[in-house]
Amino acid sequence: MQFFGGTSEVTLSPSVPSSIGTGPLGSNAYMLYLFNRNGVCLLYKEWHRPLKTLDSNQDQKLMFGLLFSLKSFTAKMDPTRVEKGNLGVPLLPGEGCSFHCFRTNTYKLSFMESPSGIKIILVTHPKSKDHRENLRYIYNLYVGNVVKNPLYVPGTAIKCELFNTSLDQYIQTSI
């Protein structure tokens, strides 16, 4: 074990902030994406993103594609089920084994899909806690302030002020 037994483990991850807070808002959140079931990005917000490799449209497409493939990957990999279907066949929301988060050395991505196919993606600091409750709360905010807004046209970008402010406030205080 002398290969890895040493104390100086090489790590590229950013150091954990001493106080909780990396973004300008003083929260752990980096980005938030909200997609509908057709892959249209309804909302994109970023709080802390020093590195941008792609333009926003390409970035959103790549993110949606990653989630799509990861979902078919997990559905196929599922070790508890005998009948797993074919790889790459589009899955309905809630069908097959899904995933709720993945972690890399620089960020953690939490994912939630509602039965109607709304996907909420929250990217945070890698050391942050489990965000399933937070995502559910954000989904409730979406239902309360966007879906119930009579002026909102489904499938278009969200421009509801009440939703934006309450979401910002929630991210700032709770994540």
Added chain:
Amino acid sequence: MAAAINCLFIINKSGGLIFYKDCGSAGRMDTNDSLRLASLWHSMHAISQQLSPVNGCSGIQLLQADTFDLHCFQSLTGTKFFVVSEPGAQHMEPLLKVIYELYTDYVLKNPFYEMEMPIRCELFDINLSQAIQRDRVALLGR
């Protein structure tokens, strides 16, 4: 018996599956499916680096699905090792490093092994089975 890990994949630096071991999962996966899953994982690993909001991302290390956890370790040369385990299984990183050591010892040092080709080394198989067995025993002891 509760299995600590369900399966192990080793992927070479260009995304080809070079080793696959199933240690007890429901429904056998056929060879084509395991090859596809391996290359799918390779590309998703690369995409996750592209999407990083911060510099210096080295890809997915842990994927938490509803029914399993996937721990991935990428060596400096780009070979990826990943194990599928029960949700919340602990001590998977040390196991991956043990597997990496076995790989360096019994595969890379085997003079008949061609780089990036499927692994067919008896000693590696034997020692890998022992390592996984040890891990299971340790799991029962915990």
